[in-house]
Amino acid sequence: MIHDFAALQECEEKAFLRNTIQYDQNNNFLATIRHEALYAAFVLTKENFDKNNIILDNIDNLQKLPESLHLWNNNTYHAVKTKNGELYSYGMCLFNKFCGFNKIIINSSLNKKSIHEINNAIYNYYNKDNKKYYEALTNLEKQLFIFTSVSKYTPSIDIEEMAELKDEETTRLFQQLPNNNIKLGYHIVEALTNRCFNKMDEDSSLYKLFKSGSRFSRAQLARSAIAISYSADADNVVIPRPIKTSLLEGLTEDQYFRVAPATRKSIKDKSKHTPSSGYLER
Numbered sequence: 001m002i003h004d005f006a007a008l009q010e011c012e013e014k015a016f017l018r019n020t021i022q023y024d025q026n027n028n029f030l031a032t033i034r035h036e037a038l039y040a041a042f043v044l045t046k047e048n049f050d051k052n053n054i055i056l057d058n059i060d061n062l063q064k065l066p067e068s069l070h071l072w073n074n075n076t077y078h079a080v081k082t083k084n085g086e087l088y089s090y091g092m093c094l095f096n097k098f099c100g101f102n103k104i105i106i107n108s109s110l111n112k113k114s115i116h117e118i119n120n121a122i123y124n125y126y127n128k129d130n131k132k133y134y135e136a137l138t139n140l141e142k143q144l145f146i147f148t149s150v151s152k153y154t155p156s157i158d159i160e161e162m163a164e165l166k167d168e169e170t171t172r173l174f175q176q177l178p179n180n181n182i183k184l185g186y187h188i189v190e191a192l193t194n195r196c197f198n199k200m201d202e203d204s205s206l207y208k209l210f211k212s213g214s215r216f217s218r219a220q221l222a223r224s225a226i227a228i229s230y231s232a233d234a235d236n237v238v239i240p241r242p243i244k245t246s247l248l249e250g251l252t253e254d255q256y257f258r259v260a261p262a263t264r265k266s267i268k269d270k271s272k273h274t275p276s277s278g279y280l281e282r
Contacts, residue, residue, distance in 0.1 A: 021123065021130055029119040031134065033141050035214050036155060040144035041095060041110045041118070042212030043153050049077040049089035056080045056090070062097040062104070072151040098143040100136045101125060112213025155205045155214075162206065162225040162248055165196045174227050180240045182230055189229040189242075193222050224248055234261040 022029055033041060055075050059065060060083040076091040088104055096104050105121050108114070122140070126132035148154055166174075170192055177185050197218075200207045209215040216224075223229075228243035228251075239262075243255050251259070 021133065028116065029123075031137055032115055032119055033137070033144065036148050037141045037144040037214075038110075038112060038115065039155050039209060039212045039214040040148045040153070041115075042208055042214070044076065044091035044095040044144075044147070045106065045108065045110045046077060046089065046091060047109050049079060049091070051079050051087050054079045054081050054087070058083050059093070061102045062093055063102050065093055065097050067094070069150060072147065072153075076153075094147075098140050098147075099125075100139065111211060155209055157209070158204065158206060159248070161201070161204055165200070165225045166227075166246070170196060170226075174244050177227075177229065177242045177244055179242070182238050182240055185230060185242055189227065193218075193226055196226050197221075222246075228255075228259060231259050231262045232265075234265045236265070 020030060055071075055078045056066070057080075059080055065080070071090060072094075076094075077089050079087045080090050080093045081087055082104070086104070088107065092107060093104065095110075096106055099106065099118070099122055101121075105125065106117060108117075110118065118140075119137075122136050123133045126136060173188070173192055177188060197210075200210070206216075210218075210221055224247050227246050230238050230240075230242045232238050239258060241258065243251065243259055245251065245255070
């Protein structure tokens with residue numbers, strides 16, 4: 001309990017989020033965009049666009065960039081020409097506008113692995129002012145949520161598309177995964193999983209959710225739609241008999257009870273190894 005002014009001042013200096021930007025152990029930012037906002041950032045910053053279709057010309061300040069639902073839906077990947085003669089997609093310009101910038105600062109595709117670029121760009125743009133940084137980040141996330149809520153780029157998961165990731169030939173090859181040869185099995189699983197991911201439609205929501213890192217990790221999508229493959233038991237020892245089906249296809253009783261100890265261990269480990277500060281941050 002805060003019982004005096006000194007304790008209140010210490011709390012504000014050391015625990016108040018506005019006074020704390022980065023983690024103590026590394027340079028990563030405490031606050032950043034996640035999930036649907038990250039998905040929207042990935043959609044807007046796609047680098048391939050139609051450079052021959054210039055919809056806006058002589059743009060000297062991104063804060064004057066016109067917006068409408070029609071532009072969001074139909075011109076995201078058409079070209080905008082700046083006053084300096086540079087070409088960017090309307091989506092890229094829109095994202096930089098959402099960041100509060102008056103010019104293009106972020107000009108490459110963004111996903112979970114490159115998300116620190118957004119934080120650094122905003123923080124430096126506002127001269128490392130903590131208050132302005134958090135205000136800009138909050139506004140960015142709000143704008144991105146609005147974009148995914150009202151535009152045609154609303155994320156959705158198509159179960160049929162997930163089911164079609166694995167064709168009949170790949171299914172047959174998964175059924176031949178070896179028992180008692182885990183190392184070889186892992187190489188086969190990796191190759192077959194890459195084969196499935198490479199056939200994904202780049203215009204689909206599933207592809208964008210996966211590539212942006214907003215929802216699916218590689219392992220999560222593989223286990224959900226391709227195959228669970230090899231799992232560890234409660235003692236973290238890999239079970240030599242692989243699960244050759246995915247969660248989408250369903251498990252037999254035998255498969256369910258084989259994978260259950262690993263699932264229970266994962267839940268327990270997450271609870272055990274997440275420190276109190278981690279729950280406080282969440």
